[in-house]
Amino acid sequence: VVIGAATDPYQPAEGRFKLTRQCLQVLRDFSNPTAMITRGPMIVRDLDVLTELARRAQLHITFSIPTVDDDIWRRTEPGTAHPKQRLRAIEKLVGAGIDVGVGMAPILPGLSDRPDRLEAVVKAARAAGATG
Template identity: 65%
Template sequence: MPFRWSLNPYMGCAHRCTYCYVRGYERRADRPSGEEYGQSVRVKTNVADVLRQELARRSWRGEGVAIGAATDPYQPVEGYYRLTRKCLEVLAAARNPFSIITRGPMIIRDIDVLQEASRRAEVHITFSVPTLDPTIWRKTEPGTAPPRQRLRALRAVVDAGIDAGVGIAPVLPGITDKPELLTDVVRAAREAGATGVWCNVLFLAPGTREHFLEHLARDWPELLPRYERLYRATTYLAKSETEPIKRQVASLRERYEVADRRQVKLEPAPQPEQLSLAV
């Protein structure tokens, strides 16, 4: 999911996912990236005001903004500060396109704002659902809402006319890449009304690598040698490792006919056509 501009109302994340790539950023900034990460969250209290000023610049071209690339915008602290909601209101007022990636069912609180934004600009929501397996979920995403709760939120968002799909990210080799587990997620996404499904395979940068492998040694010790071999000299796995998984998810997407089936599609009105004047 490439993007040029991102927005994160918070720094740090209470979800404490063991594989979170942001741990690498925190380490480079000389901030805690191990078990301490996520125990405190820094709040950008003026983020909506700064966003409004940036969108008003004459140089701003109305490009898409990705929300949640470095911290979940709907982690628990959002229930109090409501900064994500304020940012959505600013983006909607500016008719600026945006996307959101989240594991937080709290997003249903903001369906009204998302509907208004969808009528004004392109809006897309991704619910991250790496697995439905309860044991794997508890071990790898200790601070997150249960996966099926996220899917219920997805259903509510889609039924409201908003474009929303599922990201199986990250896929963990030897853990969540089993065909039956991937099938469970794609089938459940289809049943929840997802407009699309995509996946990414785990990558491990310094800062994340050490923390993840420590948890792997505790929870799946038999897989530690494989991971040490796969990620010995690289952050990203070779295509020979990742492409078979991506092809499998693509095949499942076709098999279960995951597509945009919204009964009501909220979309911005088409731009008026500029007619030429014949003389």
């Protein structure tokens, strides 16, 4: 099961309704292999469920981090968590033994496509413990 392929599962409403958490609990209970895609550091709230799910079945989290440049982030991802918050969340997940990778999309021509900007994301992701 892939959660977050069409929309982020950790939008602000998730803080109130906890629907993603409930879905993860069911996936854990049935030892169902799971993948998630998110920009939301709120995921660390569910670390207990994710850790148990990872013990029972294959689990992979992909964090979307298209840039670590503050100016580009402000212009292209308004309303999203700062890349540093996402990187801290990656560190916590990896520290709990969860497999985490980073997706760099979108790569925007003329903004985030320069080799040095791409390299900065890769270095930050690796420093946080992301493996793919």
